[in-house]
Amino acid sequence: xxxxxxxxxxxxxxTFMATGALAQELNALVxxxxxxxxLIKPFEEKFxxxxxxxxxxxxxxxxSLIEQSQPGDWxxxxxxxxxxxxxxxxxxxxxxxxxxxxxxxxxxxxxxAENHVIDxxxxxxxxxxxxxxxxFNSSAVAADALADMTALWGxxxxxxxxxxxxxxxxxxxxxxxxxxxxxxxxxxxxxIEAALMKLKDNASSVGEVVASQTAxxxxxxxxxVGGGEWVTAGLVSEIPELxxxxxxxxxxxxxxxxxxxxxxxxxxxxxxxVKHVLSPEGQxxxxxxxxxxxxxxxxxxxxxxxxxxxxxxxxxxxxAYLAKAQLYPAPDADLDAAMQDVWTRFLAR
Amino acid sequence: xxxxASIETRDRRRALALAAPALAWxxxxxxxxxxxxxxASLWRRTDTGFDRRPSLENYADFWSQxxxxxxxxxxVEITLAVTCLSVLLAYPLAWIIAVExxxxxxxxxxxxxxxxxxxxxxxxxxxxxxxxxxxxxxxGWLAAWGLGALDLANSRAATVxxxxxxxxxxxxxxxxxxxxxxxRNLRLAAADLGASRFQTFRFVVLPLTLPGxxxxxxxxxxxxxxxxxxxxxxxxxxxLALPQLVMLQISRRADLPMAAALxxxxxxxxxxxxxxxxxxxxxx
Numbered sequence: 001x002x003x004x005x006x007x008x009x010x011x012x013x014x015t016f017m018a019t020g021a022l023a024q025e026l027n028a029l030v031x032x033x034x035x036x037x038x039l040i041k042p043f044e045e046k047f048x049x050x051x052x053x054x055x056x057x058x059x060x061x062x063x064s065l066i067e068q069s070q071p072g073d074w075x076x077x078x079x080x081x082x083x084x085x086x087x088x089x090x091x092x093x094x095x096x097x098x099x100x101x102x103x104x105x106x107x108x109x110x111x112x113a114e115n116h117v118i119d120x121x122x123x124x125x126x127x128x129x130x131x132x133x134x135x136f137n138s139s140a141v142a143a144d145a146l147a148d149m150t151a152l153w154g155x156x157x158x159x160x161x162x163x164x165x166x167x168x169x170x171x172x173x174x175x176x177x178x179x180x181x182x183x184x185x186x187x188x189x190x191x192i193e194a195a196l197m198k199l200k201d202n203a204s205s206v207g208e209v210v211a212s213q214t215a216x217x218x219x220x221x222x223x224x225v226g227g228g229e230w231v232t233a234g235l236v237s238e239i240p241e242l243x244x245x246x247x248x249x250x251x252x253x254x255x256x257x258x259x260x261x262x263x264x265x266x267x268x269x270x271x272x273x274v275k276h277v278l279s280p281e282g283q284x285x286x287x288x289x290x291x292x293x294x295x296x297x298x299x300x301x302x303x304x305x306x307x308x309x310x311x312x313x314x315x316x317x318x319x320a321y322l323a324k325a326q327l328y329p330a331p332d333a334d335l336d337a338a339m340q341d342v343w344t345r346f347l348a349r
Numbered sequence: 350x351x352x353x354a355s356i357e358t359r360d361r362r363r364a365l366a367l368a369a370p371a372l373a374w375x376x377x378x379x380x381x382x383x384x385x386x387x388x389a390s391l392w393r394r395t396d397t398g399f400d401r402r403p404s405l406e407n408y409a410d411f412w413s414q415x416x417x418x419x420x421x422x423x424x425v426e427i428t429l430a431v432t433c434l435s436v437l438l439a440y441p442l443a444w445i446i447a448v449e450x451x452x453x454x455x456x457x458x459x460x461x462x463x464x465x466x467x468x469x470x471x472x473x474x475x476x477x478x479x480x481x482x483x484x485x486x487x488x489g490w491l492a493a494w495g496l497g498a499l500d501l502a503n504s505r506a507a508t509v510x511x512x513x514x515x516x517x518x519x520x521x522x523x524x525x526x527x528x529x530x531x532x533r534n535l536r537l538a539a540a541d542l543g544a545s546r547f548q549t550f551r552f553v554v555l556p557l558t559l560p561g562x563x564x565x566x567x568x569x570x571x572x573x574x575x576x577x578x579x580x581x582x583x584x585x586x587x588x589l590a591l592p593q594l595v596m597l598q599i600s601r602r603a604d605l606p607m608a609a610a611l612x613x614x615x616x617x618x619x620x621x622x623x624x625x626x627x628x629x630x631x632x633x
Contacts, residue, residue, distance in 0.1 A: 060602055060603035061603070063603045064599060064603050162586075203587075204483075205503040206585065207586055211585070218484065219483070219484050220482055220484070333396050340597075340601060341416075344589070344594070344597065348420060348589040
């Protein structure tokens with residue numbers, strides 16, 4: 001009897017501790033650049049909570065994870081800026097309290113009301129952005145040779161790698177063909193596919209983030225199509241010859257957004273996390289993440305970033321770059337499926 | 350007569366009871382998940398979720414897209430090449446360990462054969478990518494010897510090399526197990542009867558060790574054709590294989606029914622390989 005009572009006491013204690021611990025946790029579905037202690041620890045210490053991070057790559061993977069989860073499992077979502085309307089229509093995101101977010105210091109192009117504001121409610125805010133463009137090894141290729149993107153169609157065999165993400169690369173190729181990413185339609189796909197196949201014929205590899213970085217960092221290739229500061233900025237101190245360029249035709253601008261789950265069990269804490277990530281300190285840590293570097297959406301981060309960090313991200317050139325850049329293509333379901341079919345043929349070639 | 354029948358019934362029940370845990374395990378962790386996957390393969394992905402009305406559209410889509418069929422063909426070609434190469438390399442190695450090597454060195458040799466299994470699959474694949482890279486270890490050696498560089502990185506050849514390295518060692522173990530069970534007297538008797546070393550191997554050793562070869566070859570086929578990591582890392586996105594296509598459906602399209610259909614096709618290919626092996630091994 002005594003043993004039973006002791007066991008029950010231990011079980012009760014364990015349950016209490018577990019419940020207590022659960023109440024102290026925030027669960028975020030994020031990209032790999034959110035996992036550094038420099039970003040997460042200050043929030044955990046300030047609020048006395050544990051932030052559980054689940055990394056994913058690609059909105060499709062996130063939607064699969066969310067579909068398989070129970071309501072309340074997740075509190076914060078980091079998502080591709082162009083996919084915010086998709087997440088809102090699926091009922092995933094909750095409106096944000098805009099008054100407590102730093103819109104006054106956000107780069108104006110990153111407000112992106114057309115993506116973040118639906119029926120008058122703001123569901124997400126930009127946190128980081130950059131460009132899918134051309135990274136290159138300046139000791140092997142001159143920047144001038146890449147100023148015209150169409151030069152890539154005839155690059156030396158084996159000299160380039162392609163980043164394995166269909167939306168930015170197809171958008172970039174479309175810009176090379178003189179098309180606007182916002183206006184892409186089914187009729188444009190044959191020309192884009194033909195140009196892609198020319199790229200593939202000269203490509204040594206088609207890889208995801210790590211494989212792309214490895215390919216150009218190890219000298220396996222001299223050019224990375226779809227690369228940008230997110231590939232080179234973090235490596236430039238070790239490999240100064242790594243560089244990137246926005247061709248005359250422009251580049252595709254990517255941006256990631258952050259929002260709070262509609263069924264979060266602790267929405268106030270989740271909003272605090274969003275505010276932390278958007279703070280100048282949070283933005284500086286996010287911009288220089290060990291996974292990849294890129295520009296912070298909040299220009300106030302410039303006050304806490306070092307001159308060297310800003311130089312690597314080309315802080316002072318952003319106005320010109322933003323003017324030349326176009327957003328990712330935002331296809332409807334049918335066009336998206338057709339684009340993915342093209343990309344599958346590209347991979348299979 | 351009645352007593353004999355009751356003993357038979359009792360024995361059958363006991364056999365069933367003994368097999369029950371294995372049957373339950375197979376039902377819970379193979380049959381049931383497979384049934385769920387096969388059912389899901391008949392659904393369709395829609396903008397808002399799944400259309401659960403059964404249809405064969407995913408399978409029709411597979412056949413209508415040349416890239417999908419090509420991925421399946423790539424998978425079979427790579428797997429057959431790896432299986433054949435692994436058998437050809439593993440048999441002599443297993444023979445040396447089991448027959449030629451003094452008994453005291455066998456354990457060391459077997460331990461060396463098993464060492465590749467100690468490292469992670471992903472790490473091993475990345476290690477091979479560094480060896481085969483344009484400016485990698487292999488081309489460094491070739492350059493040191495005044496030879497031209499090989500363009501093996503990010504290719505089917507790289508995938509086959511990475512796979513073969515792993516599966517040769519797996520096959521060494523299964524073939525070694527067959528070879529050490531073979532009584533030495535059989536080879537001596539064949540030699541006494543005038544058989545040459547080749548004839549002894551061809552007509553005595555090989556037929557008796559074929560079950561070990563077949564089991565290892567089938568394991569190689571099943572593991573190789575379903576592997577995602579090696580083609581992804583070593584193939585450099587230049588040779589789309591069926592598991593990569595499955596991953597594309599999940600991570601890019603969130604199209605779980607199509608991923609399930611492709612997985613069923615993968616399963617059918619493995620089943621066909623098993624049936625071919627079983628037919629080949631059937632006593633004539």
